[in-house]
Amino acid sequence: MKIQLASASVLLAILCTACNDGTDTILSTDSARAAKEALGQKLFFDTNLSSPAGQACASCHDPAQAFTDPDQESPTSVGANTSLFDERHTPSAAYALYSPAFHFDATLGEFIGGQFWDGRANDLTMQAKGPFLEPLEMANPDPASVVSKVKAASYASLMTQVYGDSVFADTVTAYQSIADAIAAFERTALFHPFNSKYDQYLAGKAILTEQEAYGLQLFNDPAKGNCAACHPSTPQADNTPPLFTTFGYANIGLPFNINIPAGVDPDAMDFRDYGLGGRVDMPPSERGKFKIPTLRNIAITAPYGHNGMFSDLKEMIAYHNARDAGTGRWELPEVAENLDARVGNLGLTDAEMDTLASFLATLTDGYANTSQ
Numbered sequence: 001m002k003i004q005l006a007s008a009s010v011l012l013a014i015l016c017t018a019c020n021d022g023t024d025t026i027l028s029t030d031s032a033r034a035a036k037e038a039l040g041q042k043l044f045f046d047t048n049l050s051s052p053a054g055q056a057c058a059s060c061h062d063p064a065q066a067f068t069d070p071d072q073e074s075p076t077s078v079g080a081n082t083s084l085f086d087e088r089h090t091p092s093a094a095y096a097l098y099s100p101a102f103h104f105d106a107t108l109g110e111f112i113g114g115q116f117w118d119g120r121a122n123d124l125t126m127q128a129k130g131p132f133l134e135p136l137e138m139a140n141p142d143p144a145s146v147v148s149k150v151k152a153a154s155y156a157s158l159m160t161q162v163y164g165d166s167v168f169a170d171t172v173t174a175y176q177s178i179a180d181a182i183a184a185f186e187r188t189a190l191f192h193p194f195n196s197k198y199d200q201y202l203a204g205k206a207i208l209t210e211q212e213a214y215g216l217q218l219f220n221d222p223a224k225g226n227c228a229a230c231h232p233s234t235p236q237a238d239n240t241p242p243l244f245t246t247f248g249y250a251n252i253g254l255p256f257n258i259n260i261p262a263g264v265d266p267d268a269m270d271f272r273d274y275g276l277g278g279r280v281d282m283p284p285s286e287r288g289k290f291k292i293p294t295l296r297n298i299a300i301t302a303p304y305g306h307n308g309m310f311s312d313l314k315e316m317i318a319y320h321n322a323r324d325a326g327t328g329r330w331e332l333p334e335v336a337e338n339l340d341a342r343v344g345n346l347g348l349t350d351a352e353m354d355t356l357a358s359f360l361a362t363l364t365d366g367y368a369n370t371s372q
Contacts, residue, residue, distance in 0.1 A: 040185025075308025215359025288335030
């Protein structure tokens with residue numbers, strides 16, 4: 001998949017264009033936004049911004065794979081240092097802009113929002129700062145190292161055009177600007193096209209098959225799949241199409257994944273990932289909880305779970321269905337505290353699980369409706 005955006009030179013030419021018809025402010029605002037997005041795109045795909053060079057944001061957030069890791073064989077992503085792997089599966093960057101800032105919702109009585117599996121970043125800008133300095137990811141020693149690489153890049157002039165001639169004079173300011181530009185790119189429609197078959201179905205432009213329609217029924221039925229309890233299938237209050245997540249946190253009880261590649265931690269078998277509850281600012285009641293992901297593009301974004309536990313979507317559905325059924329099919333939960341009772345013993349048949357998978361496939365972006 002090749003991304004088609006206006007070139008930086010064209011965007012800069014627009015930025016410098018003056019008009020005298022009263023629309024100057026609107027044009028300059030739109031042009032400035034476009035230039036920032038173009039800068040963010042360059043940063044997102046720049047493989048020179050890791051240490052050693054070779055890894056970009058796009059390496060683990062490939063647009064051809066719904067902005068997840070294109071390597072679906074490994075449960076977690078390899079870092080710039082190819083002997084090291086991340087501790088968690090790479091979440092999709094698609095639709096991430098809709099996640100609210102991390103907060104406690106007093107009405108719901110639960111934590112909501114943020115970025116990363118544990119919500120430790122409030123927004124996209126804060127999130128963009130993390131991977132550059134994470135030893136298991138892009139592994140730069142400090143922000144100054146990242147800033148110096150951007151300053152030496154071919155697009156450095158776009159950085160000064162967007163943020164001012166003095167942007168590189170202060171490392172803190174420059175690093176913030178780099179993250180801000182990446183976040184601007186991640187807010188573009190490329191990351192949230194809303195063009196799946198289900199979107200067209202809601203718009204009256206596509207018809208679900210009998211199996212897909214039954215899958216949707218099971219998905220929404222509180223007495224059957226009950227998937228919509230965590231992954232609502234209806235539009236937001238502001239008419240934003242369904243996001244298929246509450247942006248809340250839950251412990252579905254995934255077992256420890258022994259297939260996470262060596263190099264994460266020499267004491268990995270003794271390690272428990274408490275997710276949200278592993279943060280020093282969180283109470284024990286949050287242990288084992290991870291952010292509820294969107295189900296958009298779920299059919300093409302294996303592996304599944306915060307630790308990449310399942311490589312097959314139907315196996316992930318089966319786990320939700322029968323975690324507590326005593327089948328012996330899976331190991332015990334890595335964190336047995338605070339298990340979410342909404343999953344684990346749903347009583348779905350194999351045929352019903354197949355229909356759920358069929359419906360979930362309608363959430364893949366890029367649907368071409370050949371019936372019209």
